[in-house]
Amino acid sequence: MSNSILNASGIVKTFLSGDRRIEVLRGVNLDVAAGESISIRGESGSGKSTLLHLLAGLDAPDAGTLTWEGSPDTGAKRRAAFLGIVFQSFYLIPELDALQNVLMARRIVGHIGSAERDRAKELLKRVGLAERMDHLPTQLSGGERQRVAVARALMNAPRLILADEPTGNLDEHTGSAVIELLLGLCRETGTTLVLVTHNADHAAKCGRQLVLREGRFA
Amino acid sequence: MPWYLYLAIKQLFPTGRRFPFFTAISVVSVSLGVALLIVVLGVMGGFGYQIRAMITDTEGEIQIKSRGLISDYPGVVKKVAAVPGVAGATPYAAGMLMVQYQNKPAFPQMRGLDLASIDRVVSLGKFVRIGSLEALDDDSVILSGGLADALGVRLGAMVDIYTPLMLAKKDGEVILPRTARVVGILEIGHQQLDSSTLYCTLRMAQDLYGLGRDVHGINLRVAPGAREEEVAARVNAILPDEVRAFSWRDSFADFLWVLQLEKNMMMFVLLFVVLVAAFLTMSLLLVLVLKKTREIGLLGALGASRRQIALCFCLQGVGVGVVGTGLGLALGFTVLHFRNDLVRAITHLTGGQELLARFYQFSELPEHLENRDLALIVVSALVLSTLAGIIPAVMAARLKPVEALRSE
Incomplete structure (x- = not known):
């Protein structure tokens, strides 16, 4: 695919549990096109x-290759500019x-000026937190x-957003609102989204739905 | 501002949140260590400084002594006064006496002063509490405060003076004591000198000791900016071998060495307080790293390098050191400023103020902190605090983002 933004080929990952080797991923192949939204479902573990x-x-990975926009460079520096991540546990700095x-997402990449501050404020407005900007996570x-975590993921205008069960710690109603927001923002900005979720309804809102079973996409 | 510095400051001193326990404990422990060093080294330095002031105020910076007596002292004074770096020279005679007032005896040190030249070397007049130095003549004496108190002497009283010379009877002749009027009471601020010293004219001292025209020694004042040791060496170059010039440092070398050793040992021992504070900071930073494992994972996920994460935690150690040292300096100098009030309050509660003065030779607790000592304290505290941050920083940097994010 010429406009591939992410390509994973033959990904294998094993973990050691005592003397046992657990093969969690057994040759996963995934190609994500720019602007696409993909959900990945699967049982716990x-x-x-x-x-x-x-x-x-x-x-x-123990085996396999990963490229971002055709480049094998997936280091920290490139990651900061290329993708945004949303975690289940938010991970805000208290x-x-x-x-x-x-702004922390931007600070790590470089300088903070008035343009960056304006963008962060704009993003917080977009996620409905215009009045809560100076509030601490607690x-x-x-x-x-x-x-806030969604706004942070979008701060550096990434090409790709990876969301790891972003609704896992939220109630059904709030979770749905967050998913709608995430999908809406990605659509608006043309950002590619890979959403890992348990929830079939949330998964169904994505353009492509994948199910991970026994270490491979079913 | 780099993000790791920004985050280090925010984690140490967060706005809008309760002041972190970790920061408070670490900063207070470093502050106490620094304050303790400032106070102890300040007071120890004060002893040395006070002794120097006491010696140079009463004897000049250089003393010329002979194995026997110095004869033709006017010639020697004239010669040494011409040496570059010498601002003034005055001869003296010194020895032990017995003074009696209304059948009350005392055994003070005598100091015979040459009134014509004393002002060029020592400003003794400024220490005269009652009476004046100008009133001193060959029939009068000035007593130190402690001696006057011990004898119960007041200004104008007549005292009898005995010298060892009077013990020797010559052809059955009994030499009567010399009577002198007390024309001044002098207090230098040094317990030893103030407790028992008698000042008289050089002529009277020569008479009392039968010195004729000879003297025991010559005190020199060094010109401002001149180095005492260099001037003493130049003076020695023109003196005969049996007459030598000693700087005050040479004269009190053993005492000053003991004082310096005591100060160095104090510094060495008290540095352990800062070292313990640094270990405390390190252990609290290690706890912080464990507590913030997921945040460290997040920073890695956001693109932070290991070096930057390490710097973030190392800078927290530096921050604790900087703030702790700053507060410690403020606390230390405040305690030094109020040291005499504190000592008075403590001795008022426990008693023994006189004992303290007698033991330490000074009526007030002295203070003098040398720039070198101050720099050593500041640098030690900052270096130890920075080192305290290194192990937690390395530990944080070694965390793999994915493992840190998975941690519970």
Whole structure:
């Protein structure tokens, strides 16, 4: 595919548990086109999060290849500009307010100026937190925290967003609102989305649905 | 501002949140260590400085002594006064006496002063509490405060003076004591000198000791900016071998060495307080790394390099060191400023103020912190705090983002 933004080929990942070798991923192949939205479902322990970490370049596969826009460079520096990640547990920095949490994604990449501040504020407005920018994570609800995490993932205008069960810690209603927001923002900005979820309804909202079973896509 | 510095500051001193326990404990422990070093080294330095001031105020920076007596002292004074770096020279005679007032005896040190030249070397007049140095003549004496108190002498009283010379009877002749009027009471601030010293004219001292025209020694004042040791060496170059010039440092070398050793040992021992504070900071930073494992994973996921993550935690150690040292300096100098009030308060509660003064030779607790000592304290505290941050920083940097994110 010429406009492939992410390509994983023959990904194998095994873990050692005592003397046992557990083969979590057994040759996963995935090609994601720019602008696409993909959901990955699977039972607990099926390797969804492991796959996502591998796709994000946070872990190395035992076998197989991974490329981002055709390049095998999946290092930290490139990751910061290329993709945004949304985690199940939000992972906001408790000492920073909502605005500074969003800006942290940019700080790591480079300089913070008025343009960056304006963008972070704009993103927080887009996720409905215009009035909560100076609130610390402890002063926000679970849904609000996840919306800050979504804004942070979009801060560097990434080509790809990887979301690892972003609704896992939220109630049904709040979770659906976060998914709608994420999909809407990705559509608006043309950002590619790979969503790992348990929830069939949320998965159905994506353009392509994949199911991970016994270490491979079914 | 780089993100790791920004985050280090925010984690140490977060805005809008309760001041972190970790920061408070670490900063306080470093502050106490630094303050303790400042106070102890300040007071120890003060002893040395006070002794120097006491010696140079009363004897000049250089003393010329002979194995026997110095004869033709006017010639020697004239010669040494011409040496570059010498601002003034004055001869003296010194020895032990017995003073009696209304059948009350005391055994002070005598100091015979040449009134014509004393002002060129020592400003003794500024220490005269009652009476004046100008009133001193060959029939009068000035007593130190402690001696006057011990004898119960007031200004104008007549005292009897005995010298060892009077013990020797010559052809059955009994030499009567010399009577002198007390024209001044002097207090230098040094317990030993203030407790028992008698000041008289050089002529009177020569008479009392039967020195004729000879003297025991010559005190020299060094010109401002001149180095005492260099001037002493130049003076020695023109003196005969049996007459030598000693700088005050040479004269009190053993005492100063003991004082310096005591100060160095204090520094060495008290540095352990800062070292313990550094270990405390390190252990608290290690706990912080464990507590923030997932955040470290997040930073890695956001694109932070290992080096940057390490710097973030190392800078927290530096931050603790900088703030702790700053507060420690403020606390230390505040305690030094109020040291005498504190000592008075403590001795008021426990008693023994006089004992303290007698033991330490000073009526007030002295203070003098040398720039070298101050720099050593600051650098030690900062280096140890920075080192304290290195192990947690390395531990944080070694965490793999994916493992950190998975941690519970």
